[in-house]
Amino acid sequence: QVQLVESGGGLVQAGGSLRLSCSFSGRDVRSIYFMAWYREAPGNEREQVSSLTTGGFANYADSVKGRFTISRDNAKDTVYLQMNNLKPEDTSIYFCSVVVYGARTFWGQGTQVTVSA
Numbered sequence: 621q622v623q624l625v626e627s628g629g630g631l632v633q634a635g636g637s638l639r640l641s642c643s644f645s646g647r648d649v650r651s652i653y654f655m656a657w658y659r660e661a662p663g664n665e666r667e668q669v670s671s672l673t674t675g676g677f678a679n680y681a682d683s684v685k686g687r688f689t690i691s692r693d694n695a696k697d698t699v700y701l702q703m704n705n706l707k708p709e710d711t712s713i714y715f716c717s718v719v720v721y722g723a724r725t726f727w728g729q730g731t732q733v734t735v736s737a
Contacts, residue, residue, distance in 0.1 A: 621646045621647055621726070622645070622718055622726040623644065624716050624727065624728035624729075625642070625643050626640060626642045626715070627640070627641050627731060628640040628641045629702070629714060630732075630733070630734070631734045633736050634706060634735055634737055635706065635737065636706050636735070637705075637706065638706065638733060639701070639702050639703070639704070640696055640701040640733075641700055641703045642655075642699045642700070642701075642716030642724075644697050644699075644718060648720045649697055651721045651722070652718045653674045653719060653720065653721060654671065654673055654674075654718065655671065655716070656668055656669075656671035656672070656691075656717045657669045657670050657671075657714055657716055657717075658714070658715045658717060659712035659716065659733075660712055661712040662672070664712075666715070667681065668681060669681050669684055669686055669688065669701070669714070670684065670701060672691070672699065677722065678690050681687065684703075684710075687703070687704050687705045688703050689704075690702075703733070706733075707735060708736065708737050710735050712714065713728055713730040713735050714731050714732075715728055715730045716728040730731065
């Protein structure tokens, strides 16, 4: 089992920045091999924004490339999503997700990001 707690969401003006954090805990933390951030806006399907493997390979959706950066602090068991130059279309609920060996997926509760024009 892995418990995820996201934080860092909020209201920001277009062009601003936010950093989301996702702290994980539980007996399977050392089995995590894949971490990702997703977002879901009203009326839209949940989409993957960025992902990171334990080997350090990062991937980004085209819509956020060059603006968002995913990273991990192993000592703190936390994954981050630095979001710069935010746009109104980035407004969504952002979810953290991890996958552990055995292909089990765990999700956080989500954090709201609102970008005003």
